[in-house]
Amino acid sequence: MSLIASGPPYQFAACSTNRIMLEVIFACIPGITITTWFFGWGTLINITLACVMALALEAGMLALRGRAPVQHLRDNSALVTAVLLGIALPSISAWWMIALATVFAIVIAKHLYGGLGQNVFNPAMCGYVFLLITFPLHMSGWHAPGGDEYNPLGLHSLYLSLQMTFPFLAGGAESYRELADGLAMATPLLDPGSAAGNAINRALEGNLNLFSPGAETGYEMISMGYLAGGLFLLFRNIISWHIPASILVTVAALAVVFYNPDDPGIYGTPWLHLFGTPTMLGAFFIATDPVSAATTPRGKLLYGVIIGCCIYSIRSWGAYPDSVAFAILFGNFCASFIERVTVPTVYGSRGRQIK
Amino acid sequence: MGFWNLISGGRPRRHGIAGGVRAASHKAESLRSALMQMPLPKRMIYPLQQHAGIWLKPVVSEGEHVLKGQRIADPVDNRGSPLHSSTSGIIVSLNDHDNVSSTGSSIVLTPDGEDRWTGLNPLSDYRQVSPDKVIDRIRSAGVIGLGGTAYSTAEKLARAKGRVHTLIINAAECEPCITADEALLRQEAAGVVEGGRILQYAIQAERCIIATQNTKIDATSALRRALDAIDGPSHNIYLMVFPEKYPTGGERQLVQGVTGKQVPGGKSPEDTGVLVQNTGTAYAVYRAVQSGEPLIERITTVTGATVRTPKNFQARLGTPIRFLLELCGTGFDRIEQVIHGGSLRGIVLSNLDTPVTPATNCLIAASKDEFPAPPPEQPCIRCGLCANVCPANLLPQQLHWFIRGGSLDAAASLGLSDCIECGACAHVCPSHIPLAGHFRDGKIDLEEQQESLERGRYWKQRFESRQARIASDAEERQRNRQSRLDKSPASVAKVTTDTDAVTVAGREISRAQARIEIAAAVARVKKRSASGATEPESSPEPGDEAEERSSGGQEHEP
Numbered sequence: 001m002s003l004i005a006s007g008p009p010y011q012f013a014a015c016s017t018n019r020i021m022l023e024v025i026f027a028c029i030p031g032i033t034i035t036t037w038f039f040g041w042g043t044l045i046n047i048t049l050a051c052v053m054a055l056a057l058e059a060g061m062l063a064l065r066g067r068a069p070v071q072h073l074r075d076n077s078a079l080v081t082a083v084l085l086g087i088a089l090p091s092i093s094a095w096w097m098i099a100l101a102t103v104f105a106i107v108i109a110k111h112l113y114g115g116l117g118q119n120v121f122n123p124a125m126c127g128y129v130f131l132l133i134t135f136p137l138h139m140s141g142w143h144a145p146g147g148d149e150y151n152p153l154g155l156h157s158l159y160l161s162l163q164m165t166f167p168f169l170a171g172g173a174e175s176y177r178e179l180a181d182g183l184a185m186a187t188p189l190l191d192p193g194s195a196a197g198n199a200i201n202r203a204l205e206g207n208l209n210l211f212s213p214g215a216e217t218g219y220e221m222i223s224m225g226y227l228a229g230g231l232f233l234l235f236r237n238i239i240s241w242h243i244p245a246s247i248l249v250t251v252a253a254l255a256v257v258f259y260n261p262d263d264p265g266i267y268g269t270p271w272l273h274l275f276g277t278p279t280m281l282g283a284f285f286i287a288t289d290p291v292s293a294a295t296t297p298r299g300k301l302l303y304g305v306i307i308g309c310c311i312y313s314i315r316s317w318g319a320y321p322d323s324v325a326f327a328i329l330f331g332n333f334c335a336s337f338i339e340r341v342t343v344p345t346v347y348g349s350r351g352r353q354i355k
Numbered sequence: 356m357g358f359w360n361l362i363s364g365g366r367p368r369r370h371g372i373a374g375g376v377r378a379a380s381h382k383a384e385s386l387r388s389a390l391m392q393m394p395l396p397k398r399m400i401y402p403l404q405q406h407a408g409i410w411l412k413p414v415v416s417e418g419e420h421v422l423k424g425q426r427i428a429d430p431v432d433n434r435g436s437p438l439h440s441s442t443s444g445i446i447v448s449l450n451d452h453d454n455v456s457s458t459g460s461s462i463v464l465t466p467d468g469e470d471r472w473t474g475l476n477p478l479s480d481y482r483q484v485s486p487d488k489v490i491d492r493i494r495s496a497g498v499i500g501l502g503g504t505a506y507s508t509a510e511k512l513a514r515a516k517g518r519v520h521t522l523i524i525n526a527a528e529c530e531p532c533i534t535a536d537e538a539l540l541r542q543e544a545a546g547v548v549e550g551g552r553i554l555q556y557a558i559q560a561e562r563c564i565i566a567t568q569n570t571k572i573d574a575t576s577a578l579r580r581a582l583d584a585i586d587g588p589s590h591n592i593y594l595m596v597f598p599e600k601y602p603t604g605g606e607r608q609l610v611q612g613v614t615g616k617q618v619p620g621g622k623s624p625e626d627t628g629v630l631v632q633n634t635g636t637a638y639a640v641y642r643a644v645q646s647g648e649p650l651i652e653r654i655t656t657v658t659g660a661t662v663r664t665p666k667n668f669q670a671r672l673g674t675p676i677r678f679l680l681e682l683c684g685t686g687f688d689r690i691e692q693v694i695h696g697g698s699l700r701g702i703v704l705s706n707l708d709t710p711v712t713p714a715t716n717c718l719i720a721a722s723k724d725e726f727p728a729p730p731p732e733q734p735c736i737r738c739g740l741c742a743n744v745c746p747a748n749l750l751p752q753q754l755h756w757f758i759r760g761g762s763l764d765a766a767a768s769l770g771l772s773d774c775i776e777c778g779a780c781a782h783v784c785p786s787h788i789p790l791a792g793h794f795r796d797g798k799i800d801l802e803e804q805q806e807s808l809e810r811g812r813y814w815k816q817r818f819e820s821r822q823a824r825i826a827s828d829a830e831e832r833q834r835n836r837q838s839r840l841d842k843s844p845a846s847v848a849k850v851t852t853d854t855d856a857v858t859v860a861g862r863e864i865s866r867a868q869a870r871i872e873i874a875a876a877v878a879r880v881k882k883r884s885a886s887g888a889t890e891p892e893s894s895p896e897p898g899d900e901a902e903e904r905s906s907g908g909q910e911h912e913p
Contacts, residue, residue, distance in 0.1 A: 010698045013378065015783060015785045071731060344742075348618050349619070
């Protein structure tokens with residue numbers, strides 16, 4: 001018998017950072033599946049490439065920083081960053097773009113700030129915004145599941161997607177541009193009057209068919225997928241309701257206030273703002289990244305309101321086609337200030353001065 | 356309040372308790388068997404340190420035969436309580452022995468096997484005597500808090516009397532593994548309720564609330580029956596059932612749950628008009644008043660994966676812990692650690708020959724797999740699970756951040772000293788950070804820092820007042836001098852010169868004197884060492900010494 005001296009507590013809840021991260025990835029599955037169903041293989045290729053690179057970079061950075069790579073790789077945080085990055089990037093990105101974004105996310109946004117738990121900004125969004133600023137034209141092109149002959153899940157589509165990811169397979173830059181042009185369309189928000197307005201209105205008019213691949217229903221179905229994943233995370237108590245609820249309520253409220261029934265194309269419908277855009281992905285999966293978010297209950301609500309306002313205003317009045325990434329980075333920036341002003345009242349300290 | 360009274364018939368309302376965690380309770384195992392009396396061990400050990408800093412002084416001697424319930428040690432001050440023998444037998448030693456909390460001397464007794472009671476002195480109807488008499492009875496029975504603090508109950512009652520409107524009997528035993536109170540309530544709910552009424556009478560509280568948890572179904576229904584059985588139409592003793600959560604049974608948490616008020620940091624519940632007493636204490640008070648029995652036993656849960664039949668014992672105080680474990684068929688070779696207390700706040704025993712004390716509510720003989728060491732610590736991801744469960748409404752992730760960074764002041768301003776060290780944060784932390792341990796250390800460091808600041812302030816004050824005194828003295832002198840100068844400048848100047856001359860002359864004389872004295876002393880030493888060398892055996896006679904000393908003294912005379 002050995003009597004080991006250790007401090008209380010001795011009993012622990014069956015919960016680990018590794019598991020939390022895995023469940024976040026698990027919750028992405030519906031969204032990723034629907035994306036693939038409507039838009040083909042691109043996202044899966046993105047995610048796979050990003051994961052491989054992120055793990056390699058993470059191991060390298062951990063070794064450089066003198067940490068045990070194997071033990072720290074097991075926390076799965078690099079995988080979450082890679083998956084979110086793979087989802088966010090356009091599905092017609094070349095491998096080197098994915099690599100650039102991953103390097104920026106893992107090396108600069110994460111490890112140069114001190115690694116897991118120390119990063120001020122969400123790494124995946126940093127990587128995404130880096131590409132958005134560097135290659136704005138490419139980043140605003142969304143994969144269009146084109147005409148009748150186009151089958152997103154077919155072998156030919158996989159071949160095309162691989163050719164776009166690895167342009168040397170297709171024989172150089174020119175053919176890449178042709179491929180990309182053939183498969184890209186503008187984001188529905190770039191020209192709300194035509195693309196989004198028509199697409200969303202058609203969807204609302206009853207064309208919503210879950211199993212017909214098409215842009216009209218695609219964006220909504222993806223949002224539904226991320227909403228389902230987010231509800232799963234809520235149910236599993238991995239995220240709290242505060243941040244997604246306040247983001248969604250803020251965006252919806254602003255969309256209702258500025259909605260113009262005579263010409264919904266100007267600012268878009270509330271439905272478009274909630275479901276025709278990556279709002280759900282941002283609200284449930286990215287803004288809730290605990291490391292870069294506010295952590296006090298009131299702070300989370302305020303954080304969500306700030307992000308919600310940014311999402312709506314950058315989207316409606318800004319130059320970029322979408323705004324979730326910028327909004328979240330701005331929220332990250334505010335988080336530490338928010339926490340200072342939202343410290344909850346400690347038990348028995350009512351009336352006592354808190355500095 | 357008025358409306359609530361109308362619809363509830365005056366029954367007090369339950370309030371919410373902040374934070375809390377639902378941990379796996381591990382309680383069912385030890386509740387399967389009934390509460391058990393225990394046979395006599397070969398020896399009993401009574402530590403003479405009752406509580407941190409509270410010492411007892413034996414009133415028996417080695418070899419003396421004592422009876423069960425006989426007083427064997429008295430407290431040195433009124434914070435302690437008298438100690439009574441838990442069986443009849445012979446005092447074999449008053450020696451040193453390891454205690455649970457620290458080492459200290461103890462009384463060791465060998466039972467004679469007869470278990471014969473000393474004469475008892477019950478208070479047949481406590482309502483006929485004054486509350487102070489009841490408190491005195493509780494004091495002489497040596498009743499101390501059985502909830503873990505081991506503080507003198509009578510002392511607590513005396514301080515609470517007249518200041519407290521609500522008495523809470525804490526039956527919300529919430530920590531995993533511990534079932535001592537629950538086992539007691541299943542059998543002796545009526546005694547506990549009666550103990551509550553005695554306590555209520557002793558401090559003249561308006562109402563008494565027995566707080567329990569909804570998972571303790573048998574205990575709750577036993578309490579209901581006991582309350583229904585109280586005769587007399589208007590008693591104000593109520594049952595309040597809380598949802599299961601750790602740490603509902605914390606003193607401050609119960610005050611919040613029962614009254615909705617919070618106990619300010621650094622104050623005790625009595626300051627908010629509430630007194631909290633443990634179930635076991637209430638029962639001990641009942642026994643002390645109703646049958647005159649002093650505190651000689653408590654209920655102890657013996658559980659853990661290496662224990663074949665986990666159960667609750669009516670354990671006599673002083674029983675070696677090893678003996679209790681043996682009674683339950685413990686596989687000693689499989690024990691990894693024995694935890695004294697529950698699995699969230701207990702301490703690991705380093706010696707199984709320590710005795711059962713009033714604080715021994717539970718013993719967990721844990722196997723290796725039962726409570727494995729947590730996996731390696733990972734970075735904090737600020738998930739906030741710790742803040743969700745914190746009953747003090749703290750932000751453990753922020754406290755951890757600041758303590759790690761050495762900013763104790765920042766941690767203090769976020770309420771570090773309000774941490775009750777319940778361990779809920781460390782229990783849920785997905786990164787396995789020993790938060791509770793960090794906060795314990797942080798609080799100690801903070802106290803030290805504040806103490807050294809206090810000390811610094813004290814010495815600074817002393818230094819400053821000394822400087823001020825010197826300055827004012829100098830000023831005073833200067834003033835006197837000035838006034839003398841003003842009176843007669845010439846004469847004063849002359850006097851000053853004269854004094855200076857005298858001083859110089861005096862100094863010269865005293866220097867010459869010193870030279871002569873030194874020479875004389877050297878000569879004396881030489882003479883003595885010479886005589887010592889020739890006659891080493893002879894010791895100087897006292898007369899000689901005295902003469903020498905007196906002559907030396909004369910020499911010193913100027």
